[in-house]
Amino acid sequence: MQNANELESFRSDVRAWVTANFPASLQGADLAGIAGGESGARASDTVKAGMEAWRQMLAEKGWGAPTWPVEYGGAGLTDPHADIIGEEIHRAGAYNPIPHMTGMGVTMVGPTLLEYGSEEQKARHLKGIASGEIRWCLGLSEPNAGSDLASLSTKAEDKGDYFALNGQKIWTSGANISQWCGALVRTDTDAGKRDGISFVLLPMQQDGVETRPIRLISGVSPFCETYFTDARAEKGDLLGNLNDGWSVVKRLLQHERQSQTGGRGVSMLDSEPLHVKAQRFVGMDDNGALVDKDLRQRLVRNYMDGAAHRLTAQRITDEAAGRVEVSAAASILKNSNTRFAQQKAELALEIMGSQGIGWSGDDFAEEELGIVREWLSGKAMSIYGGSYEVQNNIISKNVLGLPETTQKG
């Protein structure tokens, strides 16, 4: 009870602070777009200045990464406190740009650094992330190493005080706008598949690094192909032990699954509830039910899937010492969220009929076009971060204890 009171009082403080400090100039602006760099270029100078001021204020309070220790730029708070900060910022119509501005920094690189980094590495890298000043990307997948990440072939050669990297990465999100990269590289070609791999950090602004954006079926994308040609990573930027990168990346991927289990995101699909959209496009009968009963039946199943997913995420959070361990829960939730979201997008398309196949132009509302693009880009949800099939392998083996098939090399 004490704790609940404390949290409520914290909430009041946060609410007051946000109300007092969120710049008026940012009200109603596409903050996520600006933070992501997509519409940043189009923003006015006033908005840009407001954004920078807001970022600095958040960073000073350590709210870019509230649960990190204060000495690394965080606020040293608990998860419930961090949730309250997120909720109150959301409630005020504001937006916390720092996680977005750091690419993979706050969600993945930071937590992994906290666990595996040396004192010096933590001191050097974490503050730039927590403050939103340094954007990070991750060089993991390669053209011939997708779900089978461990078969990667990018090499890092020992050059005395640094490694020289050569090879190609793919799906490096935001590589073209990041300052730093965490890369998985092969440091021992003779060792077993997972044994000769290391995890290094390297700056992206150097001659040996080239990036090419990838055009997706949904149009432009944040993904790049990244080419290393004698790219340089300092020895001091080796994260974890030499040839022990596989442990680092396993942990990293757990953070990734965690971050994909259905957090809030700005989505055109959420601009109006699907059943309201359906009432608009499809119409209702005299009882107030959608006239297309076949659609209605699939719509309610999707609603129930969404409710079941959210209740399960909540339940797993609530279980102090739950029997479902975190990584297992992440696999289940990633798949349930993916299935729900992809079905939702398909339903939205179906509801809109021929307005749901628009690509561009005045014939379609911006919201309609946005949904179509999200429908397409959302197909990747079941592919990246461990595909739907890989998650099922994890559940089958790690959660249920079924024997591994002989398929893993």
Next chain:
Amino acid sequence: MQNANELESFRSDVRAWVTANFPASLQGADLAGIAGGESGARASDTVKAGMEAWRQMLAEKGWGAPTWPVEYGGAGLTDPHADIIGEEIHRAGAYNPIPHMTGMGVTMVGPTLLEYGSEEQKARHLKGIASGEIRWCLGLSEPNAGSDLASLSTKAEDKGDYFALNGQKIWTSGANISQWCGALVRTDTDAGKRDGISFVLLPMQQDGVETRPIRLISGVSPFCETYFTDARAEKGDLLGNLNDGWSVVKRLLQHERQSQTGGRGVSMLDSEPLHVKAQRFVGMDDNGALVDKDLRQRLVRNYMDGAAHRLTAQRITDEAAGRVEVSAAASILKNSNTRFAQQKAELALEIMGSQGIGWSGDDFAEEELGIVREWLSGKAMSIYGGSYEVQNNIISKNVLGLPETTQKG
């Protein structure tokens, strides 16, 4: 065109013959039940006598197995002719009891004997099948060899002029009422799993054979456990070559899949169309549509699945030189028929609500109870004759040419 005329003229002849010869005493009797032995005991003497006379008349014309050569008790006809005989007997409200009376004889043992049997074996066994006088069962599965049939352990020891069989078979349909059995046995314990197996024929009325009926979740069943204790099979009753029983049984199982791809059967589920049952139990709205729209949506999908299955079966028959080879088509059709039939039974149950969970008693109509039993017994459709999963393995490997997983020993 000549051919079509010939078939039409054949049809007239068959129709006239059936009309003239089907005994009046059998009109409306449960002929399938009687032939199967289930309600045979309850039948009146008149009906029994009529049945025997009708069987003899059919046997004399060779119509128990119309496509078999005349010298083996068949009529030497083509498949289209055989279809016409079946259709005309059905149209007259009559019934051909011979296939049913022979257990696995007409559908599986006979065709395999025709292909693998010696002249002497064919002469000795086929006529008794074609005439409906000898009932056959098949001893294939064992408690520890279900889908993995080749891991069977029933042994046949060479005793000079005969084999002595020891071991246990399971799911031997009709074993307790059959005169003969075709059994898969191990004749070489040192050879590879599939190499030391032989196929023998043996009489069931002997001291070394014991059968115990298996009670199923649906109640009584035709299935038995069959125990061999020094049971005797003559050397002359070895079908195919010694240790080559695997080829024989592979062919046999193709005949089995073929016979399970959705032929006519007497079913309580067919006593009224499902949508008529639904109109009765569920009710209709002002537009004549079922009031339970969720049910209606699933019902129409099931209807469409049924139509797609029937059209595919027809198409594959029509394709003179189809690109889908027979055994592949059988796997596809077995699974589509199974899925359709099991869903149909579930829908029937759902439509009937609490009348769909009756087990016995006057509270339920005979049709309602029949459907419930069929719902339960139908769960075996996706298990026997190569499970749903085994059919998918076959399609994946034999039809699509995907590499075998390492799971087959």
Next chain:
Amino acid sequence: MAALTEEQSILKDQATSWVETELPVQKFREFRNSNSDGGFDPKAWSAMVDMGWTGILVPENYGGSDLGYLTFGVILEQLGRQLCASPLFASAYVGASAINMGGNDDQKQRWLPGIVDGSEILTFAVDEQPRHQRDAIASKASASDGGFLLSGAKTFVPEGVSATTFVVAARTDAGDIELFLVPADADGVSRTQMDTVDKRDHARVTLTNVALPTEAHLAGMPSGELYEQVLNRACAGVAMEMLGVGCYSFEMTLDYLKTRKQFGKVIGSFQALGHRAAELYSAQEMARSCAEAGVIAIDNGADDQAAMSALSKAKTGEFLFDMSNQLIQIHGGIGMTDDFDAGFYLKRARALEALYGNQALHRDRYATLLGF
């Protein structure tokens, strides 16, 4: 599962171990084979009373412990796991809910202590047609001589043969559906047991001009409201029992996947089956969240209780439907035999799915409650 208080945890652990040792599914098999009437073992029922389960929903001043719906749900889940037969749900959950919400002090004093000590077995008599429909009540309760005359025919009444008192849903002269307490031995009441696949006590009950005093009327809520509320609670309770049936079915299946060998390997090592197990497990976790949310919403007096109860019944129903079919399919031939328990779970699954409306009905309710 949901975070439990210490008291709830103790009760849950007690229930789990009691059910496993005293009332495993083998007991149900023996009962089924004995072909006896009535649907449950009186000794087991006494034990449940002694453990205080009958008082979980009853206020302390009427002899109960008032621990709430989540607590009761957790017990129902454990009973579901071993298909334990008893009137606990019908009487101490549904019956007690009706009295709690609809009864005045006198009525509570008259009925609740009997529910708690097990001397009264109440049951809810709702359906008049094979398929549950909330508004399809034709039974009439006509005002007469300062009381009521009640007539109608009910079907699929749980524990209908053992019940001492029926909580009957009937239409008053005003056309509202109201609840009436009808002693099973009253003049004009007759009942017959239906022999159903799950071999539990379901009865047809006929009411012919049954004369009732005013005190038989549960009038504590506005017209029709009590009926709806009792049904919502009942659905959430059935969902918890279904969850138990489904979870145990999953565990049996998982165990078989780990032990049954085919082609020289345990069958759970075949990826197609491993993935199917993963999907079923995920569905189980989703079903658990929804089932628990149903009873928790009642405990919290949440505004969306009705929707949550529909969600709980629909989602556990969908899981149980698939799970019970896969229970048979993955066990293969052995799953088809009566000697093995799988068939019991399949049969009970369909009975529970049908009770108070199947998945389709609750999907429809959910959509309607959400406004589309």
Next chain:
Amino acid sequence: MAALTEEQSILKDQATSWVETELPVQKFREFRNSNSDGGFDPKAWSAMVDMGWTGILVPENYGGSDLGYLTFGVILEQLGRQLCASPLFASAYVGASAINMGGNDDQKQRWLPGIVDGSEILTFAVDEQPRHQRDAIASKASASDGGFLLSGAKTFVPEGVSATTFVVAARTDAGDIELFLVPADADGVSRTQMDTVDKRDHARVTLTNVALPTEAHLAGMPSGELYEQVLNRACAGVAMEMLGVGCYSFEMTLDYLKTRKQFGKVIGSFQALGHRAAELYSAQEMARSCAEAGVIAIDNGADDQAAMSALSKAKTGEFLFDMSNQLIQIHGGIGMTDDFDAGFYLKRARALEALYGNQALHRDRYATLLGF
């Protein structure tokens, strides 16, 4: 596939090889990248005319070969495989059907030869709302001066920018939905291209008091009947094109399963993917049977044409929906890139599903036609 006559087989083989060599999906990519208007390559269209495809449904005395709907469907299937863009379907299938069934001799003489030689491009202008509904036609054709005045707004009109003549569905003064031939250059007609995901020619067409002579009215069938019949035929044709799109998607996927390696093995050796491929293949075979049955029923003048067309559109739609999603999923990251063709198939799939009513609409139609 269905048993074909020798003539049909020759046409099919010719179409298959022509499409693969002259109009592979790479041509569609080039066209898409060129950002040009109108939706198809005029040279390819000329070649189709030269091969006689435009005359397949046209009687011989009007310059066609009258080979029927199965034959045309087989061609559409081949075009679907490579996403070939052309007005063949809109003009020589739907347009020709309308004239054949609804036109008198004069009208046939006026329009059919032009369809056959490719100088006329007809298209059916039906939908007025984003979601197809058969009876949602508000366009009016009012009797006026011995002819008609036509007004309305149409959307999602296939080949609407290239068409020379619109076959417009409009309500007469009597309220019946009838078809009218409207020259694209008539006064009061305007059109704009919609930029859709499949990058094909779909247009919005506005009709404002377009004055038409009596000869513009296709009056050869009883009121409303022609409209229904043309739509049924159109659905069966779309189903054949969808079949081609789906089959090629399956083949691409199967090829990838056999060549892409992960964990040291081709991914098709993972049982979960092998079984998924088996399910998709089975669905493909079922879809083929239904699609072919749709056009065969028209050729046979079968009583159940309407139901068969609904079945064909629904079943191929269901297959294509799943197949197009699995096309992306199984290809993984590469499937998401614009450089690979998978996205084209996914996008075309949804456009074809929506055209003349999606799977849900045709399931509803099928149930209604079967009487429930």
